Amino acid sequence: SFVLTQPPSVSVAPGQTARMTCGGNDIGRTGVHWYQQKPGQAPVVVVYDDSHRPSGIPERFTGSKSANTATLTISRVEVEDEADYYCQVWDIFTDQRVFGGGTKLTVL
Amino acid sequence: EVNLVESGGGLVQPGGSLRVSCVGSGFIFSDYEMNWVRQAPGKGLEWVSYISSSGNIKYYADSVKGRFTFSRDNTRNSLFLQMDSLRVEDTGVYFCARSDKSGWHYFDSWGQGTLVTVSS
Numbered sequence: 055s056f057v058l059t060q061p062p063s064v065s066v067a068p069g070q071t072a073r074m075t076c077g078g079n080d081i082g083r084t085g086v087h088w089y090q091q092k093p094g095q096a097p098v099v100v101v102y103d104d105s106h107r108p109s110g111i112p113e114r115f116t117g118s119k120s121a122n123t124a125t126l127t128i129s130r131v132e133v134e135d136e137a138d139y140y141c142q143v144w145d146i147f148t149d150q151r152v153f154g155g156g157t158k159l160t161v162l
Numbered sequence: 163e164v165n166l167v168e169s170g171g172g173l174v175q176p177g178g179s180l181r182v183s184c185v186g187s188g189f190i191f192s193d194y195e196m197n198w199v200r201q202a203p204g205k206g207l208e209w210v211s212y213i214s215s216s217g218n219i220k221y222y223a224d225s226v227k228g229r230f231t232f233s234r235d236n237t238r239n240s241l242f243l244q245m246d247s248l249r250v251e252d253t254g255v256y257f258c259a260r261s262d263k264s265g266w267h268y269f270d271s272w273g274q275g276t277l278v279t280v281s282s
Contacts (some may be wrong), residue, residue, distance in 0.1 A: 066175065087268035089207070096257055096272035097207065103266045140207050144267035149221045151209040151267060 056080070056145050058154035065160045072128040074157045076141030079122060085122040086145045089119055091156075092137045100139075101126060128159075136161040164188045164271040166258050171276030178248050182276050184241040184258030189271075192216075194235040195261035197269060198243050200278075202254040210256070211243065226252075248280045 058078045066072040076086060086104050089097035099108055103115035104124065114129045128135055141154040170182035184196075198210040211232040212221040220232050231244040241258055255277050259269035 063181075085266045085268075087266070089269075091191065096274055097269070098272075099268055099270055102268045102270075103264070108270070138206075141209075142209075142268060149212070150223065151212065152208060153199075153207040156206040 055148055055150060056143055058141055058143065058152055059091040060139075060141060060154040060157045061157070063158045064146055065129050066146040067162045068131055068133060070131055072131050072135070072159055074126045074128075074139050074159065075082065076126070076154050077122055078143070080155075081119065081122050081124060081143065084146060086119055087116070087142045088115075088124075088126045089140045089142065090135075090137045091140065097140065131159075131161055133161050135159060164260065166220065166273035168256060168258055168273045168276035171256065172279065173250045173279045174248055175282050176248060176250055176280055179244070179246045180248065180278060180279075181245065182243045182256050182278065184273055186239045186241070186258075186260070189235070191239040191262075194263070196241055197259045197261060198232065198241075199259050199269065199272075200252075200254045201257070201275075202251070205254070208254075211269045212261070215243070220259065231235060248278075250280050253278060253280045 088101040091097040100115045104119045105117045115129045138156045140156045165187045168184045174180045213232045217234045229247045233242045255275040257275045258273045260271040262270040
């Protein structure tokens with residue numbers, strides 16, 4: 055089954071670019087989705103199917119994927135972007151949904 | 163506006179049972195596949211279970227298979243998660259989450275969650 059690996063933490067200064075990765079074998083055969091979760095709140099999808107942005111999500115949020123690694127990039131980081139970010143996939147062989155362990159983004 | 167509201171959480175002893183519910187509004191409930199996702203205190207997200215729009219197809223995470231049962235009542239726009247043989251490690255916030263309709267199986271709307279605490 056899928057195992058998705060995310061770095062526990064990423065730190066960036068306001069105005070800079072944050073990059074968060076999500077690695078896993080066979081990640082290339084399924085879409086990768088990204089969620090933002092702020093303390094005490096439910097998660098919100100910020101990128102779906104590798105690189106698509108839902109309506110209402112700023113263009114600063116972009117997703118990409120290459121080989122066994124997906125990346126969420128936040129350009130011109132703002133203080134309000136500080137949150138936990140999770141990647142997620144659908145395992146087409148088991149029909150299970152799988153989350154990565156999450157990355158805590160700290161805006162210094 | 164899509165709205166999902168969970169209820170039924172509480173304190174239960176190990177080995178006990180609890181049923182949590184979720185009511186949906188603002189969309190055609192019977193058209194959508196739904197899920198439960200949980201989050202242990204201070205930990206990450208864990209997908210728990212999926213149910214098809216009609217309720218005929220269900221999938222479970224290995225960690226809950228055989229102990230949890232997911233059902234729905236489309237006449238009442240409601241979901242139910244029956245949790246039996248509860249363990250301390252089942253403690254957490256339980257979110258209901260709607261599956262997208264694009265076929266990529268991501269969660270496009272979430273409730274605010276209900277807290278389940280398993281402790282003696």
